[in-house]
Amino acid sequence: xxxxxxxxxxxxxxxxxxxxxxxxxxxxxxxxxxxxxxxxxxxxxxxxxxxxxxxxxxxxxxxxxxxxxxxxxxxxxxxxxxxxxxxxxxxxxxxxxxxxxxxxxxxxxxxxxxxxxxxxxxxxxxxxxxxxxxxxxxxxxxxxxxxxxxxxxxxxxxxxxxxxxxxxxxxxxxxxxxxxxxxxxxxxxxxxxxxxxxxxxxxxxxxxxxxxxxxxxxxxxxxxxxxxxxxxxxxxxxxxxxxxxxxxxxxxxxxxxxxxxxxxxxxxxxxxxxxxxxxxxxxxxxxxxxxxxxxxxxxxxxxxxxxxxxxxxxxxxxxxxxxxxxxxxxxxxxxxxxxxxxxxxxxxxxxxxxxxxxxxxxxxxxxxxxxxxxxxxxxxxxxxxxxxxxx
Amino acid sequence: xxxxxxxxxxxxxxxxxxxxxxxxxxxxxxxxxxxxxxxxxxxxxxxxxxxxxxxxxxxxxxxxxxxxxxxxxxxxxxxxxxxxxxxxxxxxxxxxxxxxxxxxxxxxxxxxxxxxxxxxxxxxxxxxxxxxxxxxxxxxxxxxxxxxxxxxxxxxxxxxxxxxxxxxxxxxxxxxxxxxxxxxxxxxxxxxxxxxxxxxxxxxxxxxxxxxxxxxxxxxxxxxxxxxxxxxxxxxxxxxxxxxxxxxxxxxxxxxxxxxxxxxxxxxxxxxxxxxxxxxxxxxxxxxxxxxxxxxxxxxxxxxxx
Amino acid sequence: xxxxxxxxxxxxxxxxxxxxxxxxxxxxxxxxxxxxxxxxxxxxxxxxxxxxxxxxxxxxxxxxxxxxxxxxxxxxxxxxxxxxxxxxxxxxxxxxxxxxxxxxxxxxxxxxxxxxxxxxxxxxxxxxxxxxxxxxxxxxxxxxxxxxxxxxxxxxxxxxxxxxxxxxxxxxxxxxxxxxxxxxxxxxxxxxxxxxxxxxxxxxxxxxxxxxxxxxxxxxxxxxxxxxxxxxxxxxxxxxxxxxxxxxxxxxxxxxxxxxxxxxxxxxxxxxxxxxxxxxxxxxxxxx
Numbered sequence: 001x002x003x004x005x006x007x008x009x010x011x012x013x014x015x016x017x018x019x020x021x022x023x024x025x026x027x028x029x030x031x032x033x034x035x036x037x038x039x040x041x042x043x044x045x046x047x048x049x050x051x052x053x054x055x056x057x058x059x060x061x062x063x064x065x066x067x068x069x070x071x072x073x074x075x076x077x078x079x080x081x082x083x084x085x086x087x088x089x090x091x092x093x094x095x096x097x098x099x100x101x102x103x104x105x106x107x108x109x110x111x112x113x114x115x116x117x118x119x120x121x122x123x124x125x126x127x128x129x130x131x132x133x134x135x136x137x138x139x140x141x142x143x144x145x146x147x148x149x150x151x152x153x154x155x156x157x158x159x160x161x162x163x164x165x166x167x168x169x170x171x172x173x174x175x176x177x178x179x180x181x182x183x184x185x186x187x188x189x190x191x192x193x194x195x196x197x198x199x200x201x202x203x204x205x206x207x208x209x210x211x212x213x214x215x216x217x218x219x220x221x222x223x224x225x226x227x228x229x230x231x232x233x234x235x236x237x238x239x240x241x242x243x244x245x246x247x248x249x250x251x252x253x254x255x256x257x258x259x260x261x262x263x264x265x266x267x268x269x270x271x272x273x274x275x276x277x278x279x280x281x282x283x284x285x286x287x288x289x290x291x292x293x294x295x296x297x298x299x300x301x302x303x304x305x306x307x308x309x310x311x312x313x314x315x316x317x318x319x320x321x322x323x324x325x326x327x328x329x330x331x332x333x334x335x336x337x338x339x340x341x342x343x344x345x346x347x348x349x350x351x352x353x354x355x356x357x358x359x360x361x362x363x364x365x366x367x368x369x370x371x372x373x374x375x376x377x378x379x380x381x382x383x384x385x386x387x388x389x390x391x
Numbered sequence: 392x393x394x395x396x397x398x399x400x401x402x403x404x405x406x407x408x409x410x411x412x413x414x415x416x417x418x419x420x421x422x423x424x425x426x427x428x429x430x431x432x433x434x435x436x437x438x439x440x441x442x443x444x445x446x447x448x449x450x451x452x453x454x455x456x457x458x459x460x461x462x463x464x465x466x467x468x469x470x471x472x473x474x475x476x477x478x479x480x481x482x483x484x485x486x487x488x489x490x491x492x493x494x495x496x497x498x499x500x501x502x503x504x505x506x507x508x509x510x511x512x513x514x515x516x517x518x519x520x521x522x523x524x525x526x527x528x529x530x531x532x533x534x535x536x537x538x539x540x541x542x543x544x545x546x547x548x549x550x551x552x553x554x555x556x557x558x559x560x561x562x563x564x565x566x567x568x569x570x571x572x573x574x575x576x577x578x579x580x581x582x583x584x585x586x587x588x589x590x591x592x593x594x595x596x597x598x599x600x601x602x603x604x605x606x607x608x609x610x611x612x613x614x615x616x617x618x619x620x621x622x623x624x625x626x627x628x629x630x631x632x633x634x635x636x637x638x639x640x641x642x643x644x645x646x647x648x649x650x651x652x653x654x655x656x657x658x659x660x661x662x663x664x665x666x667x668x669x670x671x672x673x674x675x676x677x678x679x680x681x682x683x684x685x686x687x688x689x690x691x692x693x694x695x696x697x
Numbered sequence: 698x699x700x701x702x703x704x705x706x707x708x709x710x711x712x713x714x715x716x717x718x719x720x721x722x723x724x725x726x727x728x729x730x731x732x733x734x735x736x737x738x739x740x741x742x743x744x745x746x747x748x749x750x751x752x753x754x755x756x757x758x759x760x761x762x763x764x765x766x767x768x769x770x771x772x773x774x775x776x777x778x779x780x781x782x783x784x785x786x787x788x789x790x791x792x793x794x795x796x797x798x799x800x801x802x803x804x805x806x807x808x809x810x811x812x813x814x815x816x817x818x819x820x821x822x823x824x825x826x827x828x829x830x831x832x833x834x835x836x837x838x839x840x841x842x843x844x845x846x847x848x849x850x851x852x853x854x855x856x857x858x859x860x861x862x863x864x865x866x867x868x869x870x871x872x873x874x875x876x877x878x879x880x881x882x883x884x885x886x887x888x889x890x891x892x893x894x895x896x897x898x899x900x901x902x903x904x905x906x907x908x909x910x911x912x913x914x915x916x917x918x919x920x921x922x923x924x925x926x927x928x929x930x931x932x933x934x935x936x937x938x939x940x941x942x943x944x945x946x947x948x949x950x951x952x953x954x955x956x957x958x959x960x961x962x963x964x965x966x967x968x969x970x971x972x973x974x975x976x977x978x979x980x981x982x983x984x985x
Binding site: 095 | 880881882886887888889891892895896899
């Protein structure tokens, strides 16, 4: 069994990571469906992030890829080989666990050598030393994990997985236990290492910023399904569901009905409580009936008094400014528009300081080109951060 | 919730590890030997005990010869004859449990809370708590007999202080038996309470003080409730063996007003060869203890203790 | 891993805050504890003291100091034979009970299976059954099957009451292990067998050792169950109990005192070494 594992690992080393294909995988625990008919392809050599709130099925997906769980239905292939049904120790995959799971009774060196010894690799001492150098921990090789700081333990866990040159490296919220500063530092370091070793990384996280900073491709998961997949910029600029719009950054969403199609200009006219708002047809999920019209807060600006909107801008309002938070680089306004709800507006502090006071009456303007249209049947607040849900 | 239910699957949603595939049936290999052992040497013997408790003497046979029957009257006879010993056993065990709680709780508190942070001191004090176990249980009990003897220091002192009337003694009294029981099972009380108090986060006590609770109130509303699992475990670990013990009663007691049910069972088995009566008394003792323990665990709401 | 971190952090936590003022009330608990320790130790002191008694037939009254008993611990008939029997019973029962109990403990923590509640009940019941009932039940069984009483029946009985304690002790240790450790081993190409021997077992050793010590001390000092299941076979506690009526030889006190000193020395040594080790482990962190 170890021979098959090392054989495919050898293939993987040549190609610099293998592709992962998940096809129609479902995982149910009793009546609870954790992963629901999931299909996913991760190209070899890419840094792929599975992003979602806790309980969305991302960790279960990762565990099925690692072989720690078996799917109830569907197949998983790594580097073109179907590995469904094989067990964790038979797969050319290594994991960096959320809790690191370093063996407390073994030294750092023995921890890193563990996988190599099991697969009877050659040149173990050299490879262990190289692995520790990669994470800059060579000088701590003889310590026990208990004597290391959180960040150091994290790096040992990474080295322990990487030295095996797996076809696929799985990262299960590996930075969750670190404080903010260290996390930023480790994000950059992980990215550097991935570029350096050129392996396929699959990273599971609930932190959208982490996913966007590190990954080439992000798949947003919710309730066991993938909501949307794409590059971080694509997901952010053009969310296709209200969940993605709210979970990845913030969005202002209002309900409306498509009333006209300006086919020549490629626009849809949407009636939002008596106001006509334009949405580029290519940026709308639906072209008729009930839709949700959305725009990101930093795309919006405030119109004060008689200030006229620019060409090609949508306007909503008037509304009342209910809150102003000065954030340094920007100012965050909350604007309450009767009948439509609260809008967030981020204004860069180009002129220094907040310019509009609480209680002012303003209108909201934003470029038509940045407007997106979603399915009106979806809840407006799907995917917003609920304080009680924060893991 | 019954004991069985209490022992059952933890409710889903707790921090238990995720369910595993048991397709490999690895657990059967692990469980098999131990469970088979428990069935052969616990379940079957208890069955044999139940059967024996209903036996009748072989007509015309020798003393100690019995044959299978369903003679339920063994139970009523045994209870009618020995109910004082049965009640006394539970009474003495209760007194010993209360006494060990009174002595053991402050001791555990001193080690767990007062010596907190001083690992070596804590370790050594715990060693002292269990140290009596390193000598023979029976020799220690006999030492009590010597300590409480008529001409020994304790009795002389009590007589001199007129705390004990001149014609009274301590040996061969219920007091001697209960103090022997208390002494012998005290460490079983201290250890679980220590474990519970040790887990207690000292910041909780500070939070209590921060929220204007006096030390006494903090103890009553924070420390005591949180140490409850330890107290329940400790009281069970003292009560159960104390109720069935007969070494203390026979070495420190006088046989007439100190006889405990264990002594009777032992005597019925070995001196009178009256196996059915001994077996019925054993069954009565076991059932009574299980009922008491079940009710106690249920009332104290610490099912998860098991 | 977080558990290890927590432990390290707990031990390196800030020194206990100094109390503003010592009040008389603060002394009640330590004084009470000191008295309780005296209470615990006096009978032990008696036992040790009477090992030096120049006793005649009965060792109940102090007759003067002598070292004779210590020079000749096997001087009284049967005492050393009983002691050797107890050691034998203790070692065999401990080995069997620890092996069986450890396996059950691992299964109970690591697997969810049907009949788990029943298994837990089966572990719990022997612990909540008084020894006299266990002894009576086993004797009823042995009498029914006409099994000759002796070494075998005593060991069988001792294994029974030790198993449950082993299960409970080892279970606590298994539950404190991060299940991700075994998964990490599997993830690093260890077969289930290798994962057990290279990761799980080494980490369980402290728990297993504690369980084995507990089992040995329970077995070595047991009287009641032994009395029911031994027939004419004599263990040390049984020897002492039986001789109580006609006088316990001071050699029994010698053997008991010797065991006491030996056990105490070992346990104190383990404590001190463990403390020194944890201190050493902590040291490097402070330099970072």
